[in-house]
Amino acid sequence: MTYCVAIKLDTGMIFASDSRTNAGVDHIATFTKMKVYEKPDDRLITILSSGNLAVTQGVTNLIDRQLRAKETGTAEAEAPSILEAPTMYDAATIVGDALREMQRRDGVFLTASNIDANASMIVGGQIKGEPPRLFYLYTQGNFIEAGGDTPFFQLGESKYGKPILDRVITPSTPQKEAAKCVLISFDSTMKSNISVGLPIDMLWYPRDSFRVGLQQRIRENDPYFTMLRTRWGGGLRRVFADLPDPDWLE
Amino acid sequence: MTYCVAIKLDTGMIFASDSRTNAGVDHIATFTKMKVYEKPDDRLITILSSGNLAVTQGVTNLIDRQLRAKETGTAEAEAPSILEAPTMYDAATIVGDALREMQRRDGVFLTASNIDANASMIVGGQIKGEPPRLFYLYTQGNFIEAGGDTPFFQLGESKYGKPILDRVITPSTPQKEAAKCVLISFDSTMKSNISVGLPIDMLWYPRDSFRVGLQQRIRENDPYFTMLRTRWGGGLRRVFADLPDPDWLE
Numbered sequence: 001m002t003y004c005v006a007i008k009l010d011t012g013m014i015f016a017s018d019s020r021t022n023a024g025v026d027h028i029a030t031f032t033k034m035k036v037y038e039k040p041d042d043r044l045i046t047i048l049s050s051g052n053l054a055v056t057q058g059v060t061n062l063i064d065r066q067l068r069a070k071e072t073g074t075a076e077a078e079a080p081s082i083l084e085a086p087t088m089y090d091a092a093t094i095v096g097d098a099l100r101e102m103q104r105r106d107g108v109f110l111t112a113s114n115i116d117a118n119a120s121m122i123v124g125g126q127i128k129g130e131p132p133r134l135f136y137l138y139t140q141g142n143f144i145e146a147g148g149d150t151p152f153f154q155l156g157e158s159k160y161g162k163p164i165l166d167r168v169i170t171p172s173t174p175q176k177e178a179a180k181c182v183l184i185s186f187d188s189t190m191k192s193n194i195s196v197g198l199p200i201d202m203l204w205y206p207r208d209s210f211r212v213g214l215q216q217r218i219r220e221n222d223p224y225f226t227m228l229r230t231r232w233g234g235g236l237r238r239v240f241a242d243l244p245d246p247d248w249l250e
Numbered sequence: 251m252t253y254c255v256a257i258k259l260d261t262g263m264i265f266a267s268d269s270r271t272n273a274g275v276d277h278i279a280t281f282t283k284m285k286v287y288e289k290p291d292d293r294l295i296t297i298l299s300s301g302n303l304a305v306t307q308g309v310t311n312l313i314d315r316q317l318r319a320k321e322t323g324t325a326e327a328e329a330p331s332i333l334e335a336p337t338m339y340d341a342a343t344i345v346g347d348a349l350r351e352m353q354r355r356d357g358v359f360l361t362a363s364n365i366d367a368n369a370s371m372i373v374g375g376q377i378k379g380e381p382p383r384l385f386y387l388y389t390q391g392n393f394i395e396a397g398g399d400t401p402f403f404q405l406g407e408s409k410y411g412k413p414i415l416d417r418v419i420t421p422s423t424p425q426k427e428a429a430k431c432v433l434i435s436f437d438s439t440m441k442s443n444i445s446v447g448l449p450i451d452m453l454w455y456p457r458d459s460f461r462v463g464l465q466q467r468i469r470e471n472d473p474y475f476t477m478l479r480t481r482w483g484g485g486l487r488r489v490f491a492d493l494p495d496p497d498w499l500e
Contacts, residue, residue, distance in 0.1 A: 159409030163438040167486060176495035184490070188413040204499055216498060224496055231493055236417060239485030240434070245426035246474055248466060249454055 001195035002033055002050035002156030005182050006122045008134040008146050010171050012206040012213065013124055015046045016182045017155075018190075020197035021053050034201045035060050039083050040211045043127040045091055046203055050155035051119030051139065052110070055102045059121070062098040088133035092123045092143050100141035122153050125205065132207055160192045161185030175204060180228065183218070187229045200225075251445035252283055252300035252406030255432050256372045258384040258396050260421050262456040262463065263374055265296045266432045267405075268440075270447035271303050284451045285310050289333050290461045293377040295341055296453055300405035301369030301389065302360070305352045309371070312348040338383035339395075342373045346391035353389070372403050375455065382457055410442045411435030425454060430478065433468070437479045450475075 004017040017033040031053060037045040049056035066081045085091040103117060110117040123143075124134035134146040136153040146153055151171045154162065161184075168181045179202065189196050200218040218225050254267040267283040283306075287295040299306035316331045335341040353367060360367040373393070374384035384396040386403045396403055401421045404412065411434075418431045429452065439446050450468040468475050 157409075159407075159442070160413055162442045163410055164486070164490075166442050167483065168490060176499050179496050179499050180493060181490070183496075184493075192409070192412045192416050206500075214499060224494075224498070228493060232489065233417065235489030235492070236414070236486070239482065239489060240414075240418060240431070242485070243430060243434075243478060243481055244474075246429050246433075248474070249426050249429050249464060250456075 001193065003158065003161065003186060003189045003193075003196040004033060004048040004050060004122060004155035005152060005161070005165070005185060006046070006048060006124050006134055007152040007169060007178055007182070008124065008132055008171065009151065009173060009175055009178055010207070011175050012204065012209070013046075013126075013132050013134065014175065014178050014182060015048060015122075015124065015201075015203040015205070016186065017048050017201050018186065018196045019199050019201060020195060032201055034203065036203065036212065036215070037063075037082050037125075038212055041128075042210055043083065043125060044205050044210055044212060045082060045088070045123065045125035045127075046205070047095060048122040048155055049119065050121070052106075052115075052117050055099070055106060055117055055119040056121065058102040058106065059095065059098040059119070062101060063094065066094075085127065087130055088123070088125060088127055088135070089145075091125070091127070092135040092137065092145075095121060095123050096137050096141035096143055099137060099139070103139070103141070120155055122155055126207065126210065128210060132205070157189055157193050157196050161189040164188060175206075179204065183225055183228055184232050187225075187232060251443065253408065253411065253436060253439045253443075253446040254283060254298040254300060254372060254405035255402060255411070255415070255435060256296070256298060256374050256384055257402040257419060257428055257432070258374065258382055258421065259401065259423060259425055259428055260457070261425050262454065262459070263296075263376075263382050263384065264425065264428050264432060265298060265372075265374065265451075265453040265455070266436065267298050267451050268436065268446045269449050269451060270445060282451055284453065286453065286462065286465070287313075287332050287375075288462055291378075292460055293333065293375060294455050294460055294462060295332060295338070295373065295375035295377075296455070297345060298372040298405055299369065300371070302356075302365075302367050305349070305356060305367055305369040306371065308352040308356065309345065309348040309369070312351060313344065316344075335377065337380055338373070338375060338377055338385070341375070341377070342385040342387065342393050345371060345373050346387050346393055349387060349389070350391035353391070370405055372405055376457065376460065378460060382455070407439055407443050407446050411439040414438060429454065433475055433478055434482050437475075437482060 007014045021031045035047045107117045118139040121137040126132040135143045137143040202216045204213040206213040257264045285297045357367045368389040371387040376382040385393045387393040452466045454463040456463040
């Protein structure tokens with residue numbers, strides 16, 4: 001499985017993804033689930049993906065082939081590439097179309113073997129002339145957009161880590177605090193679900209910068225994340241211990 | 251949806267269930283999901299249920315009909331009732347068989363209308379001559395038993411509330427602390443999922459007592475639960491605020 005979070009803050013966007021994939025417990029591997037398209041001073045687009053890895057890798061390959069077709073001027077070069085899409089809505093449509101194309105190609109073969117061809121994706125970023133925008137793409141290729149009331153989307157094993165996001169995140173949360181909250185959300189998820197694992201890829205996009213602000217890979221033994229996990233776990237146990245026990249029980 | 255937890259401690263067992271049911275968001279109602287069979291000084295058996303309400307109500311009706319057949323001496327009276335089962339394993343088998351019978355009766359009609367006939371149940375308690383035992387029944391009627399390594403089972407919307415149980419609960423956790431932990435687990439679940447709602451039914455079974463220790467219904471405005479929710483939420487935010495922000499982010 002997978003765990004990914006993307007947040008649209010007033011000051012920019014945070015993207016985070018784990019990198020464990022598994023096809024059965026005896027086939028575990030590390031693959032990044034974050035793909036970044038950057039055209040400095042014009043756009044920054046990040047794609048997070050979950051679900052069938054062959055399908056989601058196929059999606060980014062279709063997007064990349066379209067980019068190369070532009071460069072080499074081959075016949076496929078008519079439709080706009082993700083680096084030419086005039087709006088984030090168009091960029092999300094390009095990704096959704098690629099997802100549909102992969103489902104069309106692979107779906108029937110996977111279904112015949114009773115294999116799940118589902119894949120969900122998050123597409124977020126900013127294109128010059130627009131504010132930052134964040135989309136959640138369903139496996140059918142359709143999508144929804146995050147607004148002020150719902151400033152974040154999650155992919156994959158989202159439930160373990162949702163309560164802390166629900167408690168903390170609003171559009172006006174400072175980015176440092178939001179990044180801290182995202183890492184705690186990952187800690188809760190990894191504590192209860194072994195199919196989500198390190199390293200965590202994190203990306204910070206400062207609003208109106210049109211380039212990557214910071215890209216960080218958090219590995220085993222990362223000092224900040226290790227400190228956060230220890231102190232969060234200890235703090236939770238302390239708050240828990242300080243709460244009075246029910247007096248209706250012996 | 252539903253949220254239920256059952257824990258097997260060294261000192262006894264705790265059972266808890268929410269009571270919101272919904273068939274679409276415009277058809278929400280309150281039904282208890284906890285059913286208790288008690289024969290003082292001989293046995294205490296608690297059943298928690300989730301999934302299709304018609305199926306799970308059918309299960310308890312089949313069990314109750316068998317009990318009445320014993321009392322009135324009708325033809326059905328040959329198989330042992332849940333109050334006669336010699337072990338908890340046999341009690342779980344009786345419930346599993348009833349689940350299979352309901353699936354056999356209703357399954358084909360529900361499937362024809364594309365309605366989910368799934369139902370999972372927890373059966374726990376103690377019968378004289380045995381230690382307390384706790385079983386998780388799948389929708390197919392088969393089941394697994396909790397051991398020392400896994401002292402609790404959950405039903406329904408289990409992921410939001412699992413991290414705190416994972417952090418706190420072991421077989422040696424005192425019952426007051428375990429009850430507090432269960433209520434915090436319900437709080438996390440209800441905060442992130444509106445399909446789980448009050449009141450919460452709680453039952454405490456002291457080991458080797460063979461009767462209900464305490465049965466409690468926690469409603470809206472329950473002073474202990476309200477205090478717990480407020481102080482837990484406040485404590486979490488305080489621990490969160492005290493953690494250093496990442497220094498790699500502006």
